[in-house]
Amino acid sequence: MNVYNLPENPKAFIFDIDCTLYTNDFWGNEQVDCQIRHFSDLRGISHDEGRKMIGDFRKNWEKEHGHKISLGNTLTHFGISIEESIRWRTELHHPENFLKKDHKLASTLEIIASNNIKMCCVTNNPVVIAKRTLEAIGVDEILKDIVGLDTCGKSKPAFEPFELAAKILKTTPKSIVAVGDRFDIDLDFPLQMGMGGILVSGVEDVYSLAKMFNLG
Numbered sequence: 001m002n003v004y005n006l007p008e009n010p011k012a013f014i015f016d017i018d019c020t021l022y023t024n025d026f027w028g029n030e031q032v033d034c035q036i037r038h039f040s041d042l043r044g045i046s047h048d049e050g051r052k053m054i055g056d057f058r059k060n061w062e063k064e065h066g067h068k069i070s071l072g073n074t075l076t077h078f079g080i081s082i083e084e085s086i087r088w089r090t091e092l093h094h095p096e097n098f099l100k101k102d103h104k105l106a107s108t109l110e111i112i113a114s115n116n117i118k119m120c121c122v123t124n125n126p127v128v129i130a131k132r133t134l135e136a137i138g139v140d141e142i143l144k145d146i147v148g149l150d151t152c153g154k155s156k157p158a159f160e161p162f163e164l165a166a167k168i169l170k171t172t173p174k175s176i177v178a179v180g181d182r183f184d185i186d187l188d189f190p191l192q193m194g195m196g197g198i199l200v201s202g203v204e205d206v207y208s209l210a211k212m213f214n215l216g
Helices: 025-041 047-066 071-077 080-090 103-114 128-135 159-171 184-193
Strands: 003-004 012-016 118-122 177-181 196-199
Touching: 012 159, 025 047, 025 080, 047 071, 071 080, 071 128, 080 118, 080 128, 103 118, 118 159, 159 177, 159 184, 177 184, 184 196
Parallel strands: 012 118, 012 177, 177 196
Antiparallel strands: 003 196
C-alpha cells in the first residue's frame, strides 16, 4: 500500500471496483482478455495476434506519454468507440461467475459509513456490470453511488468521472480520498485535483482503512 496527500479527517472515499474491492487475479485479467479475444475475432486475427497488437500499443503509449492508458481508451485508437466498449463489457462480463461475498469488506465499509463518511465508486465498467460486481461481493447495499463508463462516456484516466463523483459526494476534492489498484488509472487525476490517494494491491489493503483513519 502507498498513500498520497491524505487528509487527516476525510469526508468521502472514491473507490475503484475491480481488483480494488476484491482480489481475484484470474477475473481481473479475464475482463481484459475477453475483450481482446472479441476484438481479435472481429478483426479475423488470432487471439495471440490481438494480444500482441493491443499490448504493443499500450507499451508504446506509456513510453511516449509517461503514463498508462486504459483498455477502453486503447480500443478507440483501433476504431472501437467508448459506446461500443460499453456494449462489449455489458455482454461479455459475468462477475457473478468469479466472485463471492466478502463479509470482511462489508464490515469495513459499514464502519466507514457509520462515521458519516460518504462513498462512491468510479469504474471503467458500465454501471450495470459494476452493480452486479458489488452484488456478487455483497456490498451493493452499502455502495450505491456509481460513476461508470456509461455515466459520462469517459474511461479513466480522465477528470470527468472524478469531477462527477465529487459532485455526487457533495464535498471538496481536498476532503476526498481516492482508492485504487492502478496509480496511472485510478489515482493520478484525483491527486491532480487535490484529493488524497491510496494505492492498494487488493482488497486486503482496503480492510485496513477503518484502522488507518481511527474509525471505531
